[in-house]
Amino acid sequence: MDAALSQHGLTALPDQRPVVVQTEGLGKAYRTGFWLNQRITSLKDCSLTVGQGETFGLLGPNGAGKTTLLKILLGIIRPTSGTATLLNHALGDGAVKQRIGYLPENAYFYDFLTGWEFLQYTAGLFGLSRAAQQRRIVELLDLVGLPQETAKKKQLRQYSKGMLQRVGMAQALINDPDVVFLDEPMSGLDPTGRFQVREIILALKREGKTIFFNSHILSDVEIICDRVAILDQGELIAMGSLDELLGTADQYFVKGQGGRSAEIEPWLDRMTVQGDLWQGQVKGDPYDFAKQIPLAGGRLITLKQTRPTLEEFFIAQIRQRRGQ
Secondary structure (H helix, E strand, O other): OHHHHHHOOOOEOOOOOEEEEEEEEEEEEEEEOOOOOEEEEEEEEEEEEEEOOOEEEEEOOOOOOHHHHHHHHOOOOOOOEEEEEEOOEEOOOHHHHOOEEEEOOOOOOOOOOEHHHHHHHHHHHOOOOHHHHHHHHHHHHHHHOOOHHHHHHOEHHHOOHHHHHHHHHHHHOOOOOOEEEEEOOOOOOOHHHHHHHHHHHHHHHHOOOEEEEEOOOHHHHHHHOOEEEEEEOOEEEEEEEHHHHHOOOOOEEEEEEEOOHHHHHHHEEEEEEEOOEEEEEEOOOHHHHHHHHHHOOEEEEEEEEOOOOHHHHHHHHHHHHHOO
């Protein structure tokens, strides 16, 4: 295993997954003001590790330092302090850039190109042959759900926000990257667009890609990510899997409507009833109970684990840190 990893320039985590992203004490400060005599710290002492095949979510309020960290990892800006590696190479290494994909939050595309022409241009930057370009563009248009006819005939200036996001996702994947960086990929999208982007990320996850992304849409992060980290005012204040951060829940809360109470009540602790609505904690297997509800003539409304949501945890962490 170690020989195979070293051959690809990777080291392993304790669970034997190769390390893809690693930062140690990373910091970034900017000088500002008329005389450049003021110093603003955007990132402070950030240390994290991301393994191969992980979907890693970076969370934080506006101005927390998320995009700064992303740009440092991509080699767009240089850190003021600390060290970092990407695919076990120094940041900015040209060979590594061939193996990564990137979708900025506010991407700029060449408005008078069609989607197909733009993807051809991007593929050319990576040295793909004409035949390879054709195959890859067709694959990606299918993945992101953009019709070939639209991509070939419609200029990008005529695309909606959701369509541009799909083209942006396609260009980030044109080189079949090992690592994909996405900066607020669901920003400004309607619920349908968010769902489509989420499905694309889940498809990449099934392919074993390493995905590192920033997002404010915490409900989507909770569905997608293996691990998350929270930044606030440039500092990393929490990191781990959802079970590590939120805890595991052995109990399930259920809410339903109607049905024969004599058949439903034995399944529940602390059952309360209001009109034809009832709720309580499930005893036994929650999925067995969910199957039983329609058999008892009732309707399931809600079934969820009794642990805080990621959004609740996030707000609590930010407030605790700021003493609110």
